Amino acid sequence: MTVTHPTLSCAPTWAALGVQHAILARAMPVVRHDIAGMLTIMRMAAVVLRRRAQDASEPLSAQLEQQEEHLASLSDSTRRLRHWDLQGPHAPEPIATTVQLARDLASPLLAMRGLQLQLPSPEEPPLPATRVPQQPLLCLLLGAVHLLAESPAGPPASVRILPGSQGAGSLRVQAEGVAADAPPAAPTPGMPALDGAALAHLAQHLGAGWRHGPGWAEIDTPLPA
Template sequence: MPAKNSEPPLPDHARELMDAGLQHAVLMRAMPVLRHDLASPLSVMRMGTMLLKRRLAKGDLTPEQAVERVEQIEEQLGDIAHHIRRLRQWDLQINERQALRALVAEAVELARPMLMVRGTELEPLVEDATGWDEQVTARHTLLYVVLAALYHLAERPGPVPARITVEPSGARGVRVRAQGVSASQDLPPLQGNSLAQPPALDLAALHQLALPLDVTVQVAQDQVEITLPGA
């Protein structure tokens, strides 16, 4: 007979709801950056069109200057389109695979602004960084796992890390490490008691996010190792 206090296994729909809730917790942390990246070029474009309209009305704009202004607006529209395409990485209805390095680079770019505000340095991945196998791909939702690892090390109780580094770990792995102690220790914690704050991303959350991808996550005190299947 089963033990009196044992809990039955979660049904599939309950696990799916749990996964969706954890993914939402990650997305809410990245949302301010996503929103800024869309709003910033749009704001600049609106200012540019307003100035263009005024100068055209006054008749003090040469055709060459007008073409230059329009080309600037086209460039800003291209930036907006690029950031809209980035949103596909959050779409669970697609089943795309991307290069592992590209997914990690996107996670770093999304996490950097928040970490920098908190006093934690996070360097972007350079294009020609060595150690990454460009032939290794992963499902696009691995972005949730890498971001969760970054946020986990940044938000854990205790001193704020001075820097977090991301590097390849073997041919099919990612190593995220927290190093040092930031001088910005007088700032309020990333995770407060407010209901508006997303829940903390602890070890159990990392493992649950990785489970549908068959990804292995190992967490030490200052390090998270993410390993893709097939290593």
Template structure:
């Protein structure tokens, strides 16, 4: 006796939550290579340092002062690794940490720059004396997701590839992300080619609909016009 197929369930709150989680994961997957590199780099240096320390101690050709200096260097590298591990808290949606807007924007630029450089797009760090964000204003850490989303959106959707992406204040609670010009640089490696050579699946480009959907459950307003995206937190 043939069984009757059940009709697919209508989208509901659970489906929406999975969609939101998928978009947040898409942002994290773009940033994770930089996070991994920042932890692995000092760890490799520290491992080499401990190997050299062990060999020299075994040979007895190191003074106590030299040994103390080497241990202090290892402690500095451990501190750097701990710092990068603490950065991972910015990706935990279940915490209530709040940060200065500038700190989150600095983090977004640091995470996005390597991939943009490979694609031929320049992105400069914020100048030290940039006004516009109140140092006393503390905002949810989830702003990082949406600012990164705006950067990736402009980098991936713009044609031709932008020469530069800039980030600047648009108010005490707002961030303006702009794509400028057309890149004339030769790409070091096409993103799809790089992903395939590493055996990785390249995530789909982040279109405007995805960016808006990413921002909505995080309580962030996004306004987009051509090559410019403005991200605003509640209260702005």
């Protein structure tokens, strides 16, 4: 007896969400490290404050100011989690701001392998200031960066994010040089490696443009709804 299954009309959406999950798996350790590290510092500072509070002759204003700075840093790291809330509001932000956020999230993982993530130098054309939905662009940017950094052909010395060829809403991510001594990217348990076809599918799902070739990828940002 042959059993037939109905067509999974949601399959493309599930596939796109799977690609997003693979990108999240690469970004989340950085956010977790930032939050856990700051909590450790604050716990140690609380112990110091408790001891000094017993000595009324020693002012605590400097230590309290440090605690406020730590709280602000912790709050900033926690707010980064909103970028992975698919149901949350996605207000348009300047492209350059989203690129900087992508750099903050991707650089630590690349640096562990001796790779650099670079933005345009002051002598080069600046990144666009066009305001576009941040979450889709951030996801695709991180995907493009890790796609090039994890290339089966070998890791590049650096990955650069530059203005793209299609106007103010376009970005180009390109690999430069060869990091001959860099270790290969550690595989993500239970997940296949990122590839250009998977990111093209995700871009289509997010309403963005995507082009890629050996050592480069270009993203046309989705327009605000």
